[in-house]
Amino acid sequence: MFDPKHPPQNLDDIRALMAELPKADETAREAVIAREPHLTKPEGSLGRLEEISLWLAEWQGNPRPRASRPRVTIFAGSHGVCDQGVSAFPASVNQQMVENFINGGAAINQICKAVDAELRVMEVALEIPTNDFSREAAMLDEDCAEAMAFGMSAVETGLDVFVPGEMGIGNTTAAAAISHALFGGTPEDWTGRGTGIDDSTLALKTRVVGDAVILHRNQMRDGLDVLRCVGGREIAAMAGAILAARLQRVPVVLDGYVSCAAAAILHHIRHDALDHCLVGHLSSEPGHRNLVEKLGKKPLLDFNMRLGEGSGAALTLPLLRAAAACHNDMATFETAHVSKREED
Numbered sequence: 340m341f342d343p344k345h346p347p348q349n350l351d352d353i354r355a356l357m358a359e360l361p362k363a364d365e366t367a368r369e370a371v372i373a374r375e376p377h378l379t380k381p382e383g384s385l386g387r388l389e390e391i392s393l394w395l396a397e398w399q400g401n402p403r404p405r406a407s408r409p410r411v412t413i414f415a416g417s418h419g420v421c422d423q424g425v426s427a428f429p430a431s432v433n434q435q436m437v438e439n440f441i442n443g444g445a446a447i448n449q450i451c452k453a454v455d456a457e458l459r460v461m462e463v464a465l466e467i468p469t470n471d472f473s474r475e476a477a478m479l480d481e482d483c484a485e486a487m488a489f490g491m492s493a494v495e496t497g498l499d500v501f502v503p504g505e506m507g508i509g510n511t512t513a514a515a516a517i518s519h520a521l522f523g524g525t526p527e528d529w530t531g532r533g534t535g536i537d538d539s540t541l542a543l544k545t546r547v548v549g550d551a552v553i554l555h556r557n558q559m560r561d562g563l564d565v566l567r568c569v570g571g572r573e574i575a576a577m578a579g580a581i582l583a584a585r586l587q588r589v590p591v592v593l594d595g596y597v598s599c600a601a602a603a604i605l606h607h608i609r610h611d612a613l614d615h616c617l618v619g620h621l622s623s624e625p626g627h628r629n630l631v632e633k634l635g636k637k638p639l640l641d642f643n644m645r646l647g648e649g650s651g652a653a654l655t656l657p658l659l660r661a662a663a664a665c666h667n668d669m670a671t672f673e674t675a676h677v678s679k680r681e682e683d
């Protein structure tokens with residue numbers, strides 16, 4: 340059993356937690372399926388809104404789905420692999436953007452205000468970059484577990500929805516290395532321009548991703564080894580938060596490439612580990628399309644965004660609210676005296 344007072348100390352503790360994941364609540368699921376045909380609309384006419392209300396209800400364990408208390412948490416971390424020159428921006432932007440989040444000046448601040456979501460920022464040892472994974476493992480086992488445990492503390496029972504967001508210059512290199520290590524293919528399949536690198540930097544970044552996966556291949560036996568070797572602390576924190584959400588029955592909306600790479604770690608260990616997650620949007624970082632396909636997910640929005648910060652996922656929160664409101668509050672054919680369809 341997960342006890343927030345006794346956080347995991349090492350990656351084997353996380354492996355043990357993953358052996359006992361709660362399943363969707365059958366009673367809530369059946370109640371939603373039973374109510375849906377009575378609502379004053381042709382069956383199926385609300386399309387994916389119907390999937391969303393069912394998904395919220397079955398993970399919340401409540402026949403009346405809710406999305407009124409969503410939380411977005413941005414995890415910020417620093418990456419040693421930036422020493423290889425893989426990003427268009429300097430690593431100093433991490434701390435500057437954290438201040439911007441706190442002062443309310445970033446895109447995610449405006450989106451959270453617009454969609455009425457709580458926003459939190461958590462620095463994951465931001466002042467200490469991880470090791471450069473082109474040379475050695477990014478983290479030690481206990482460091483990686485500590486970052487995951489920190490991420491787990493971001494989620495508590497009773498939240499309606501959780502959105503893990505991130506800020507970490509260099510983290511699309513980590514996301515590409517994680518994806519390549521987990522799903523194979525070529526480094527080119529997974530490496531993109533991130534914040535906007537030029538052609539020669541893209542060639543270098545692709546080489547860094549390919550070489551890192553070769554360097555660590557004998558150490559990477561499961562997803563958590565991949566996270567430790569080529570991940571980063573904010574990615575570990577997101578993976579921890581996604582796991583904690585599952586253990587506490589909080590539905591999760593995933594964001595772009597980096598958020599989905601964190602989720603992919605869990606998926607690789609158990610294919611059902613992301614059943615409580617939706618993918619909010621399709622990032623324009625090209626590897627994201629491959630990744631969501633491997634996760635068996637269909638993003639809700641395709642808005643050509645590649646910001647991170649949880650921004651694409653946060654934009655979907657009004658859709659979740661609309662789905663819950665329709666399911667909970669629509670009149671039924673019986674109460675509204677609307678005629679049902681003719682019998683076939």
Ligand SMILES: O=C(O)c1ccc[n+]([C@@H]2O[C@H](COP(=O)([O-])O)[C@@H](O)[C@H]2O)c1
Nearest residue numbers: 426507509510511533534595596622647
């Ligand atoms: O989420 C995405 O799909 C995404 C795609 C490209 C860039 N980002 C953001 O940009 C930063 C990483 O880009 P880079 O080029 O420094 O690896 C990091 O702070 C991410 O939040 C995020």
Ligand SMILES: Cc1cc2nc[nH]c2cc1C
Nearest residue numbers: 428432506534646647648
């Ligand atoms: C300015 C800036 C803002 C970001 N937000 C998420 N990643 C980012 C990367 C940069 C460079």
